[in-house]
Amino acid sequence: MDLEALVFFLAGLTLLIAGAEILVRGSSRLSSVVGISPVVIGLTVVAFGTSSPELAISFHATLSGEPDIVLGNVVGSNVFNVLFILGISAAITPLVIAQKLVRIEVPLMIGVSMLLFFLALDGKIGRFDGVLLTCGIVGYCLFAIRESLRESPAIRAEYEKKFGPCNKRISQVFLNILLVGLGLAMLTLGSRWLLKGAVSLAEAMGVSKLVIGLTIIAAGTSLPEVATSVVASIRGERDIAVGNAVGSNLFNILAVLGLSSILAPDGIGVAPSALKFDIPVMIVVSIACLPIFFTGYQIARWEGFLFLAYYALYIIYLFLETTKHSALPEYSFVMGFFVIPLTFLTLAILVFRALKLKRVSKVDGAHSQQSPAGEDVSRNR
Secondary structure (H helix, E strand, O other), X not given: OOHHHHHHHXXXXXXXXXXXXXXXXHHHHHHHHOOOOHHHHHHHHHHHHOOHHHHHHHHHHHHOOOHXXXXXXXXXXXXXXXXXXXXXXXXXXXXXXXXXXXXXXXXHHHHHHHHHHHHHHHOEEOHHHHHHHXXXXXXXXXXXXXXXXXXXXXXXXXXXXXXXXXXXXHHHHHHHHHHHHHHHHHHHXXXXXXXXXXXXXXXXXXXXXXXXXXXXXXXXXXXXXXXXXXXXXXXXXXXXXXXXXXXXXXXXXXXXXXXXXXXXXXXXXXXXXXXXXXXXXXXXXXXXXXXXXXXXXXXXHHHXXXXXXXXXXXXXXXXXXXXXXXXXXXXXXXXXXXXXXXXXXXXXXXXXXHHHHHHHXXXXXXXXXXHHHHHHHHHHO
């Protein structure tokens, strides 16, 4: 293995993660100083700031003519965010799902994932497609601003707990501006080193750049989301862990891929293997969230372990497919005819049980409302 490439990769990854953290903190506090609502900061600057490594590496990959890494980074990060991040967070403690997330953000994530598939059918994500995706992220941010008008004191208190109270002193303003500049510089340099190391490693190992983007780069650039979600789970802020992963997936497709395809002179090329397997997997993973989120508005521990198991199966498939291993046909058969159908059957049973419980609770609620009247009648008698 090329030692120099490995050093560049690890150094670039370290700079990306540190730069993302510095950028999020500096921009969040700066936004608060100029009067931007904490809700807007939470839904945009903080949530999307954790995706800044994906944006930085995709920009450099685009300018370097590596479209497979751009697409692999986005698709791989989205699969990683759901299966690994939500999986490990739920394995630590069952995650609570906000009803708003089930009604709006998760269906939006599914719709955006399907939109990406249809845009990629012609073999590339062109500039017009990029403009369409970018308009989507602008629309989502406007929606977040509208939601901020309904801000509650609890949300403001939660923000101040995480980032501290708003400080408008000149020295603090300049410090935050410096943090933003430092974070951007670290992201820029880190993405350049990470891309250089990843491409060299792919060539040395004989692995396609798409697979490198789907696995190593996707997992590496998603480490800020891992840290945020795991810490949120340990602290009991379980809704933050879920919202962070879902918000990051929206940002990856709409902003990262949208802006990268506008920047690329010929758009972002889509490999046939990505269109046939990787993007459909991302869509299926997004759809699988809805019934799990819907059943009791939480992700149980066993569901978290199920997510982690599926991510392991996904990585094994990529390894077998890349190395052209002789076990690939048997593995694909088992996955296609046993594992996947069994999963959808389990999800269907969960939804059926949830609907049945809701129906029973409604009946019980109706009986409980009638019972006091009945008791009063008996007493009068």
